[in-house]
Amino acid sequence: MFGDLSEMMTKLKEAQVKIEETKKRLDTVLIDDEAGNGNIKVTVTANGIIKNISISENLKDREEIEDYLIIALNKSLQKASEIRENELAQAAKNGMPNIPGLDLLD
Template sequence: MFGDMMGMMGKLKETQKKVEETKKRMDTVLIDEKSSDGSLMVTVTANREIKKIDISNELLSDKEQLEDYLILTLNKAIKRATSVQETELAAVAKEGMPNIPGMDSLFK
């Protein structure tokens, strides 16, 4: 009984380490998102850190449109980054979880 418990604890610690490594790796995963007309492009990491904003010169003359494009494009990029991060972390967590009946549905 205690051997199983120790094995599970070891596996959980290993999984925790893998989760931390995955979080660090997400800093290197870059996600590009463009506005509908391509006049604005943003790059964020999978950890939702903005790395780059590229604005066309034409868009600089219309402050209101630029603001709207920034909001829409950044929100789309952040949504995609969140999805990538959640998928990666769920895969690591599922891989490291002990086989407990009924827990499979938590990591789909």
């Protein structure tokens, strides 16, 4: 019994390490998006950190710039969130021990 418990604890620690490694790796995954026919471009990491914002010189209207910026950031942050959730779920799932009664492993 204790061997099984010890093995489960080891697997849980391994899962935690995999999750932390995945979080670090997600800092290097870049998502690009745009709005206003490419007049506003943004780059964010899969962890939701804004890395770059590019605003075309063609845009002069402050309100238009703000609107396009919100659109572009929301689109890229939504993609980043989906990638992050999928990657972390996969990392956790792959590292979890097979505990009877829990259907974590499909």
